[in-house]
Amino acid sequence: MLHEILLSLSGQPSPLFNPETEGGSVSEDAFPLVSPPEKALLASLARLSRLHTELRTHTALISSSHPSVICRAVSTAISSRHLGEFQRKILEVEKSILVEDSGYVGGYGIVPLSTIVGEFSPWTRRLEWLWETVRLIWPIDSRNKDQLCTGVVLIDHLRAETQTGYVDLKDIALHLVGIAETAWMRQLAPWLLYGNLPILGGSDFFIQRDNASHDQPPTATQFIVHPELLPQFVTAHTASSILFIGKTLNLIRAKRSAPAANPSAGLSTTSVTLHTEHIQQLAALKSPISASRLSSAVNAIRFSLSQSTLSKIFPLPKILEILSVLHDFLLLRRGEFATALVAHADTRIQERYRKHGPSASRHNASEDLRGLSIKEGDVVTALSQTLSELYSLQTEEDPADDKLDLAKELLRLSLKQDVDNPALSPDIAGFDMVARISDVAFDDLLFPTPTCLSVHVRSPLDLFLSSSDISVYSKIHSYILGIRRAQMHLGDLWKHTFLRKIHPSPWGPPRSSTPYGQSRLNLGRQRDNIRTRQMRPIWATGSASLFVLSEIGSYFQGEVLNGNWQHFRNWIEGGSPTTGSRPGTASSGNSKRTDHLQGIDDPSDSSSGGASQTVQRHDPETLTAAHRRYLFSLVESLFLTDVSFTKALRSLLMSVEHFIALVVRLESIQRNMDLETDEGVVDTLVDYAGEEREVWHLLGAARASVEAGIKDAVARLRDIDDSRSGEGRQMLEFVRDSRENGSLEINGSATEPGSFHYVPRKAAGVDRLLMKLDFGNANGGMGLGVTAAGAFGEMA
Numbered sequence: 001m002l003h004e005i006l007l008s009l010s011g012q013p014s015p016l017f018n019p020e021t022e023g024g025s026v027s028e029d030a031f032p033l034v035s036p037p038e039k040a041l042l043a044s045l046a047r048l049s050r051l052h053t054e055l056r057t058h059t060a061l062i063s064s065s066h067p068s069v070i071c072r073a074v075s076t077a078i079s080s081r082h083l084g085e086f087q088r089k090i091l092e093v094e095k096s097i098l099v100e101d102s103g104y105v106g107g108y109g110i111v112p113l114s115t116i117v118g119e120f121s122p123w124t125r126r127l128e129w130l131w132e133t134v135r136l137i138w139p140i141d142s143r144n145k146d147q148l149c150t151g152v153v154l155i156d157h158l159r160a161e162t163q164t165g166y167v168d169l170k171d172i173a174l175h176l177v178g179i180a181e182t183a184w185m186r187q188l189a190p191w192l193l194y195g196n197l198p199i200l201g202g203s204d205f206f207i208q209r210d211n212a213s214h215d216q217p218p219t220a221t222q223f224i225v226h227p228e229l230l231p232q233f234v235t236a237h238t239a240s241s242i243l244f245i246g247k248t249l250n251l252i253r254a255k256r257s258a259p260a261a262n263p264s265a266g267l268s269t270t271s272v273t274l275h276t277e278h279i280q281q282l283a284a285l286k287s288p289i290s291a292s293r294l295s296s297a298v299n300a301i302r303f304s305l306s307q308s309t310l311s312k313i314f315p316l317p318k319i320l321e322i323l324s325v326l327h328d329f330l331l332l333r334r335g336e337f338a339t340a341l342v343a344h345a346d347t348r349i350q351e352r353y354r355k356h357g358p359s360a361s362r363h364n365a366s367e368d369l370r371g372l373s374i375k376e377g378d379v380v381t382a383l384s385q386t387l388s389e390l391y392s393l394q395t396e397e398d399p400a401d402d403k404l405d406l407a408k409e410l411l412r413l414s415l416k417q418d419v420d421n422p423a424l425s426p427d428i429a430g431f432d433m434v435a436r437i438s439d440v441a442f443d444d445l446l447f448p449t450p451t452c453l454s455v456h457v458r459s460p461l462d463l464f465l466s467s468s469d470i471s472v473y474s475k476i477h478s479y480i481l482g483i484r485r486a487q488m489h490l491g492d493l494w495k496h497t498f499l500r501k502i503h504p505s506p507w508g509p510p511r512s513s514t515p516y517g518q519s520r521l522n523l524g525r526q527r528d529n530i531r532t533r534q535m536r537p538i539w540a541t542g543s544a545s546l547f548v549l550s551e552i553g554s555y556f557q558g559e560v561l562n563g564n565w566q567h568f569r570n571w572i573e574g575g576s577p578t579t580g581s582r583p584g585t586a587s588s589g590n591s592k593r594t595d596h597l598q599g600i601d602d603p604s605d606s607s608s609g610g611a612s613q614t615v616q617r618h619d620p621e622t623l624t625a626a627h628r629r630y631l632f633s634l635v636e637s638l639f640l641t642d643v644s645f646t647k648a649l650r651s652l653l654m655s656v657e658h659f660i661a662l663v664v665r666l667e668s669i670q671r672n673m674d675l676e677t678d679e680g681v682v683d684t685l686v687d688y689a690g691e692e693r694e695v696w697h698l699l700g701a702a703r704a705s706v707e708a709g710i711k712d713a714v715a716r717l718r719d720i721d722d723s724r725s726g727e728g729r730q731m732l733e734f735v736r737d738s739r740e741n742g743s744l745e746i747n748g749s750a751t752e753p754g755s756f757h758y759v760p761r762k763a764a765g766v767d768r769l770l771m772k773l774d775f776g777n778a779n780g781g782m783g784l785g786v787t788a789a790g791a792f793g794e795m796a
Contacts, residue, residue, distance in 0.1 A: 002111055005042070006094050008049040009120070010087060011056055041117045048120055051127040055083055058134045069201030070151025071137045073183040074158075074176050078130055082172060086123055093119055122168065129169050133158070133176070151204045155180045155231050159288060178287035184231065185289075189282055192242060192301060195249025206230045207243055222462075223247055233291045237625075241298045244463060244621050248310060251460050278304065306619030313460050314620045320572065322461055323627075325407050327565050330453060330477040332484060332557065336393065340386040342485045345446050348378045374449040376415055383413040383453075410457070416443055416450040434468050437475055437635060440646040445482035445653060453477050464624055472631055479640060480561070483553045483649075486656045490546040493660060499535060499667050531670070534696070538663060541703045545656050548710050548773065552649075555769045560637040567761035568630045572623065626758030633760035645716040652709030659702040666695050714773060721766045 055078065062075035096104045097111055104119075105111055136157060137149045158180060161173040187198040187205050198205050206229035210222035223246070225239050234242075281297040332338045352374065387408050394401060443450040452474050457465045494500065639645045673688045675681040 002097060002116070005045055005116065006090055009045060009052065009090050011049070011053045038113060041113050044117055044124060045120065048124055048127060051124075051131050052083065052086060055079070055127065055130060055134060058138065059083070062134065062138050066138060066148060067201065068149070068151040068154075068204040069187065069198070070180050070183045070204060071149060071154055072201075073179050074154060075134065075137060077176060077179045078134065081175070082126070082130060086127070089120070089123065125166065126168060126172065129161075129172070133161075150229060151180065151184060151201070152206070152229050152231050155184065159232070162288070174288070181287045181289050185282065185285065188242070191246040192282065192298070193249075193278060195246045195251075195253055204229065206234070206239065207246060223250070233289050233294060235291055235295060238291070238295045238298055241295075241302050241621055244624070245298070245302050245305060247463050248305070248313065248460070248620075251463070252309065252313070302621055303619055306621075310620050314464065314623075316572070318461065319464060319623060320569065321403070321406065322410075322455075322457070322465065323569075323572075325403055325410060326455060326473055327561070328403060329407050329411060330455065330473045331561050331565070332477070332480050333562060333565075334390075336390060337386065338481060338484045339488065340389045341382065342446070342481070342488055344382040344385045344389075345379075348374075348382050349447065352378070374415070374447045374451075379413045379415060379447060379451050383411060387411070410455045411453065412456055413451060413453050416452040434471060436641050437472065438640055438643045438646040440643065440650050441478075442475075442482040442646075442650065442653075443478040445478065445485060445657075451478075464620060464627070469628070469631060472635065475640065476634060476638065479638065479646075480553070480556060482653050483549055483556070486653050487546065487549045487553055489660050490542055490549065490656065493542050493663060496664070496667055498671060499663070500539075537703065538699065541659070541706050542663075545652070545659075545706050545710060548713065549652075549656070551769060551772050552713075555772075556638055559768075560634065560763045563763060564630065564634055564637070564761050568626070568758070571626070571758050622757070629758055629760050633762075637763040639720065642716070642720065645713070645720065648709065648712040648716045652706070652713050655702065655705040655709045659699070659706050662695055662699050662702050666692070666699065669695060714770075717766055717770055717773075721770055 059075045059079040063072050063079065066072050066075065093104070093116065100109070104115055133154075137154060139148075155177065158173050158177045162170050162177065164170060164173070187201065190196040190198060191205075191207060197207065197209070202208065206226050207223055208226060210224050223243060225243050227236075227239075230236075230239055278301050281300050285293055285297060328334045329337055387404070390404055441450065443452060454470050454474050455465075457470065635641060669688050669692050672681075672683065672686070673692065676683075676688065
């Protein structure tokens with residue numbers, strides 16, 4: 001029976017144990033002479049026999065069929081080493097019995113069954129633990145390979161199992177962790193050293209090709225990070241660095257192999273030298289891998305590449321050029337661009353409205369605009385006409401505007417059909433920033449249909465600017481442009497001469513000397529006096545809303561956008577950041593930047609050597625992290641994360657738009673009424689007197705809505721000012737999360753000279769804006785004391 005026991009433990013089928021029963025208990029019919037105590041001792045051996053057989057079968061299935069290379073490696077290690085050690089233990093016991101070792105064989109050649117059971121009792125715990133691990137890799141009842149365990153889940157599970165209280169299980173877990181992490185590092189090494197995705201088990205690697213880029217040329221291939229495939233020892237910042245390095249190497253290789261007939265403009269295709277220290281950095285990582293050592297190794301590789309290859313791919317003037325285009329056009333530093341874009345958009349809307357006119361209401365135009373059908377050609381035409389107008393403003397004496405030429409190539413104005421597609425953003429940190437922005441939309445203010453002004457970022461700058469960054473820029477653009485558009489339309493109200501003064505002028509002599517002329521002058525004077533009294537609250541409301549929007553827009557544009565941009569540009573250029581709230585003039589800023597960039601382009605110039613060395617400290621990923629913090633500081637300072645304020649501002653802008661439409665409609669009605677009264681031009685199909693009364697009634701409600709919107713917006717600003725202790729809390733949380741993820745480590749080690757991170761400029765508090773609003777209120781700029789009922793009570 002001893003041979004039968006040892007054969008069954010080796011995985012051979014045996015009549016001693018019934019494999020069909022649960023736990024492999026001893027068969028009653030096969031050995032009727034076995035006593036119950038012996039059967040109890042044999043039960044543990046039956047369990048070992050069953051576990052060994054099932055482990056052999058299951059590990060063979062995993063090693064041959066599992067899609068994860070990491071799981072295959074662990075399964076093979078379990079089968080070859082740990083089950084091999086169990087097999088060797090069986091052979092040792094068998095050899096000891098055959099040579100009649102006194103530790104196993106007693107008197108008269110008897111081998112106690114309890115001794116055999118005692119020799120294999122530690123293996124019960126080990127094989128049970130291995131069986132649980134194997135079932136985690138490939139569950140028994142699972143037939144779909146897409147639902148199997150991934151390599152990351154297995155690595156995290158094995159690292160957690162090293163904390164058990166059993167030394168033998170800890171040793172097994174540590175060995176399997178080493179096998180799994182070695183397989184994972186073999187997937188990581190080709191990506192970090194060559195920019196190649198792993199050939200085997202690519203679906204298990206946390207970096208994969210974007211499905212939307214399969215049909216694109218190789219140079220435009222996009223790669224994304226799958227957070228669910230990240231091991232716990234890989235931080236978000238380390239994953240971002242790994243993605244950045246591999247994408248850069250992949251781009252260089254793709255450009256070098258591209259046809260010579262289609263070279264990439266301005267992209268150096270210098271071959272990348274595979275430094276020995278890069279391989280040494282990865283080889284020095286020992287299992288279990290720590291997050292800090294992996295981050296240090298990745299940062300060292302990134303910094304080494306930045307000093308050699310990446311400095312040629314990402315020249316600082318190109319980065320500043322694209323950032324300047326974003327600031328000038330998407331953040332509206334060029335006021336003429338915003339003015340021309342709004343004007344041409346209004347022209348396209350009016351053309352559409354004239355076609356839509358027969359079904360439109362005569363006195364609720366702003367509501368009817370919501371139903372206008374705006375096509376892609378309308379928005380594209382509006383942008384092209386805007387850029388053409390900017391070109392026409394230039395004279396022969398003006399120097400060539402390179403930024404305008406670049407903007408013409410990169411700017412895209414299109415209908416916003418796929419809103420917030422998460423697949424567009426390959427970076428992890430961008431998701432969090434976009435998620436914190438208020439979901440109150442401002443993209444339907446320029447056109448009735450939501451539109452999006454974006455920038456087509458060409459390779460290789462797409463490694464610096466992610467799609468989530470461009471999405472944030474587009475949200476800021478629609479937000480600022482909505483305020484600027486309402487401000488322009490309110491200012492245009494004062495261009496309506498008919499509403500502001502007596503137009504045309506009254507009759508003069510000799511016609512005014514006749515009795516008829518005197519009577520007509522008296523009637524005209526009475527009508528004008530009534531209209532003047534009626535329009536006073538209208539002009540007061542328009543003036544107050546224009547004042548509020550102008551102050552808010554000036555604060556956002558001057559203090560927040562321009563101030564933060566100048567601070568960020570100075571940091572990039574290596575100068576001392578300005579802490580003042582008032583930015584310099586455009587000419588002075590351009591001259592300083594030009595002088596500095598000339599020093600960068602001419603490294604032989606000794607006077608610019610210090611500045612050039614300072615610039616070299618900012619490797620591309622450092623600039624990427626700094627730009628993300630700069631962008632998030634803009635979002636915070638513009639109150640785009642405050643849902644209550646964005647709702648109040650959106651409501652105010654919509655009320656102002658409706659208010660302006662009613663005032664313009666009122667002018668048209670009064671013109672037609674004067675033609676009927678003064679010139680006898682009668683339209684029998686329209687009751688202008690009735691329409692005027694209805695419009696005045698609607699104006700009263702619209703005026704009250706505008707006043708309520710002003711009060712709500714100012715009240716929300718006061719709430720923000722009162723909670724100044726919590727102002728910027730999200731920014732601190734963002735920076736703290738970045739620090740925990742390692743994103744504030746610029747070059748990965750403190751020994752690198754001159755490494756420092758970008759600290760965003762804190763804009764002036766909202767109390768300054770409230771002081772201006774209070775000053776305007778004290779001087780009558782926001783005097784909205786007249787009620788709507790009192791203002792329109794004189795209507796007959």
